[in-house]
Amino acid sequence: MRIAGTRVALVLAWLAPALPLPASAADPEPEGPRSLKLPGLTLHVNLPARDGLHAFYTGRGFPASALAVLDRACFVGISLRNPRDEVVWIDLERWQARGIDGKTVARIDRAGWRSLWEAANVPAGARATFGWTLLPESRDLRFDEPVGGNLTLVRTEQPFTLTLVLPTGTDRAGEPLVVEIPGLRCR
Amino acid sequence: MSTSLRRLAGRLSACLLCLALMFPGTSCAQEVPRGILVLDPRPAPTLKLRDLDGKPFDLAQARGEWVMVHFWASWCGPCRKEMPTLDTLRRINVTGLRMVLVNTAEDEDTAFSFLATVAPELTTLLDPDGTATETWQPRGLPSTFLVDPEGRLRYLALGGRDWGSAEFVTFLRGLRG
Secondary structure, rough: OOEEEOOOOOEHHOOOOOOOOOOOOOOOOOOOEEEEEEEEEEEEEEEEOHHHHHHHHHHHOOHHHHHHHHEEEEEEEEEEEEEOOOOEEEHHHHHHEEEOOEEEEOOOOOOHHHHHHHHHHOHHHHHHHHHHOOOOOOEOOOOOOOEEEEEEOOOOOEEEEEEEEEOOOOOOOOEEEEEEEEEEEOO | OHHHHHHHHHHHHHHHHHHHOOOOOHHOEEEEEEEEEEEEEOOOOOOEEEEEEOOOHHHHHHOOOOOEEEEEEOOOOOHHHHHHHHHHHHOOOOOOOOEEEEEOOOOHHHHHHHHHHHHHOOOOOEOOOOHHHHOOOOOOOOEEEEEEOOEEEEEEOOOOOOOOHHHHHHHHHHHOO
16 A cells, blocks of 8 residues: 555455455455455445345345346445545545456446446436445545445456545545555455 | 735735634634645535435525435445434534535445444435535545535535534534634
């Protein structure tokens, strides 16, 4: 992790004694939530299980036919809080997921979901709820401001590493925070 | 800007500062708690919805008082945590402040069941397709806007908080000036 020009190589595996991380990053098991409190950031990561996603969205108006669409995606639940006096930016275009084969795992953005839900005839209210469960594409986080939601990727069966690049400063010109989260697996 | 105009602006600022110091209860002297974003005043978007009893509400009819417009959904964790504090605020009854809840994109039964459990004295407007919420562009759920008596957006509360705490009650009471 880089904070204000100082490179601190932070990988979540450092927290192995405190977190339920797999013994081998090459073959991780589905895991529970991970939390981090760092000088520049409070971060919580959770990959929701497929059954839970089905129950959540069908309970909010999604037709059964839309569940297959959900199943083709990988949901990474992320919540962040900015404990810094300076602005920290979420800019999903700058985040990257990479499988153990080194290939990028594609992200599904809001426009992508819009066309998927139109094709699946998902009611407007359900679509709106879905939208509010996604992380914003871009957002400036003020002091102590929280944000939470799902980052959605094209489903992959292999473990992947998520790299969050978070610009800082009102004009995004500050040194970005970089957090690398290895050993994630879609559930 | 000409020198004379700059001088005039400077004197005006000084006068406003003096007024603020002389009348600390006025809104210009208002101390804004952390987590409350001061907005450049601009007209609030339209808000015309029905509540759980089918009673219509139009924000335009609420001119003359401060209105707290709170967007929420029952599935949202921070909303669930914050709702009882809004009920506390209702009981405190800040003079000159009207509280308006807007449920985002849920059906009537869901909103009713949730409120009946957590805050039975509160009611909410329903935005079943989420369109009104989208128009207001909150930064997430929950989000709370404070609309001044002239119908302008003035403050935005970022995320959830304890609205019943002394800090926020003092802030809200100070809005009237």
